Amino acid sequence: MGFIEEFKHAYAGDETHHYHVARKQVTCLHCGGEDFDRGSALLNTTGLTFLRLDWVNREAHLLICAGCGEIRLFLEKPDRV
Numbered sequence: 001m002g003f004i005e006e007f008k009h010a011y012a013g014d015e016t017h018h019y020h021v022a023r024k025q026v027t028c029l030h031c032g033g034e035d036f037d038r039g040s041a042l043l044n045t046t047g048l049t050f051l052r053l054d055w056v057n058r059e060a061h062l063l064i065c066a067g068c069g070e071i072r073l074f075l076e077k078p079d080r081v
Helices: 003-012 046-050
Strands: 019-021 036-042 059-065 071-074
Touching: none
Parallel strands: none
Antiparallel strands: 036 059, 059 071
């Protein structure tokens, strides 16, 4: 999710949602919750960082548990239910 999408998401005050990854319901491993907020993060590597090419690195999709704040990382974009 890019900056503009993140800004729209934060500004709109979107509520948490349920998500599926690989056709399975995502649940929190810590508290068992099913409500998540979403985000993204770059998966930096030392080689590309050394060459100042961090923007080339892959992006991970984050789901943040609304109950306890645990962060789950996925390479595949979670589907909102």
